[in-house]
Amino acid sequence: MITVGVEEEYLLVDPVTLLPAPLVDDVRATAGLGAAPIADAQEVQDELLQAQIEVATPVCEALEEVGGHLLRLRHAVASAAQANGCRIAASGAAPLRDAEPVPVTGRPRYLRMHGEARQLVDEQLICGMHVHVGIPDRETGVAVLNRLRIWLPTLLAMSANSPLWDGRATGFASWRTIIFGRWPVSGPVPRFAGFADYEARAEALLASGVIADRGQLYWQARLSENYPTVEVRCCDVQLDADEAVMLAGIVRALVATAIAEEKAGVAPVHWQPELLQAATWHAARHGLSSTLLDPDGRPRSSGDALCMLLRHIGPALEESGDLREVNSLVHRLLRRGTPADRQRRAFADGGLPAVTELITAEATAP
Template sequence: MRTFGVEEEFMFVDSATLHPLPVSTQVQSLLRSRSSTAAPAPTPPTAHVDHAPFVHSEFLASQIEHSSPVFDRLDQAEASLLGFRSRLAEAATALNSVAVGVGAPFQTDGWPEVTISARYRRVEEEFRGLIPDHLINGLHLHVGIPSQEAGVEALNRLRVWLPVLLAMSSNSPFWNGRDTGFSSWRSIHARRWSTGGCPPYFADVADYHRRTQRLVGVAGTFDLHTIWWGARLAEKYPTVEVRVCDAQLDTPSTLLLAALTRALVSTALIAAERGRCPVFLEPELLDASLWHAAREGVQARLINPLSGELAPARAVVRALVTSVTDALEESGDAEQVSHLLDRFWRLGTGADRQRYALSSGGTDSLGTLLRTTLNACD
């Protein structure tokens, strides 16, 4: 069974206006102080761990990132993620703000406040006029791999499914208080950075390292961490890191994407071991598929990587799940994924839910959705 980890980015917003608030430093201080005074953790430990070591500043002063412990099972992830989200909600409320799991905030205004650090100042210098539009939050999913060679084999096989994961995770329909017409406006912003989109096909791990190293120093890519493909080999960990997803409203949505991503990596590694060639999709079609998924979410049609043709979104998601069924069974995730998929089709994507809330009750209703779903478990 492959291990996995979850990185979730959140944004703090004003409860009334839904504008971003630069309170990340204060929230982290509250989380650390409350962790230091917490009672000993009862069983299961993942539900009440000291989350402070797993919390980090992000690019903007209105953002925070939670990098989870390493998990073997979905129930471990569920307990840990819910535990952190509950504490995050409490800390944000204490500062008269709301922590939200969205790919982009409903409102934006001017040049955002960047977190004070040498690295983030360098990003600001390199990417210049793109910074005001970089109020975006992602969900990054790590899956353990036996070697970097195996990781490149996995990347070569899962890359064609990244648009489907994006469509399912789409959770950023608004910008500057208006509907963009896209389900994932975050991913459209991300395409403007020099290394966005799906990773290319690599001949082997040496090819991967040669080509990534050549990007350093070009077009704002000042180190390997600033290569922002939708999937890559992690620099710090022995994992494949899938970065294509928007941040999610609630934990069940994150769990579904985590389970499918782990199954995709597991399936890819087995296929490589058995000498099966990766599914081929022309680069231009794969790139257009990512843009198409960002616009449509799961409300229309998506490119089915197995046929290269547009098909109803439900059928394409079904094709993804079918392709990883053996891996889901092996990890014990099949039944829970089935329940999570039923929930997904019942509620829709985060973008669908945000749009419904705004249309039914305006910004008050949208704010209620964002506030109440952060630590919702169903």
């Protein structure tokens, strides 16, 4: 069984004003460092800004494990946040910001980033979901990246959960994607000739001095520097754990399919960078409310595009035992819309108070 793990980032917000609450140190201490910790200290981490917190599941083999750990960790940080007078919000971007920037977490790396790109860091009130899938070696990992890249806009559209910014609708389903895309190495993953090419290009970026470390290779998919995994990073954090489980199952199946095709010598489909960039922007703009590009680069209805995705990964889903669960969750997504659609409906019906209720209550919904 190919292993999978998930990292999720949440906002810490004031439950009344919805403004970011820079309380990550207090929340982490309550969650993991007390006499009876409710989460392992390594499972709950700080992030770039002090109003963000990150959780990471252990390595999992079954989607049921992923869902169980995500619910456990969401409840742990939600309880710790409530004990410190704030809430966790499962939104890809902060719907509201204060006039004063949120303080940066006091790690040297983060402080250096703030010194070099102050406005970008000040506006980095965004939260993603990262899926790690095990690979046998890094050469295979690069082959997987080359085959995954055409599906990343579809994953982005499915996961869109950041339509609001500064108390207003942005017109985008995933404003997080637009904010994050301003870093020098970000956005769609390039096509590589192989692992040696991946390494050479990463080293050239480091040698340029524009980025300080490989952690700033902010492509939407990359090889992990810490684990033997491919890390898919294009998704907004999800409103509820079931949606995160769905995306984790799809990403694992995409990786398994890519490995099988590479072994069988099936020629990969390649898009030119400008087409991939355009597809990414389009997915961030519309989510599932418009067209998506099929593997040939042609526009399809979002429903048809998701059906093509499920057909592509169907054998891998069946082999892992995830077919029924993932199919059911995808059909649920098509019925009720993306998390961005649900945020927009809440905002239209009840303004920011309704959005607050949605993104804080849904975070720990079973």
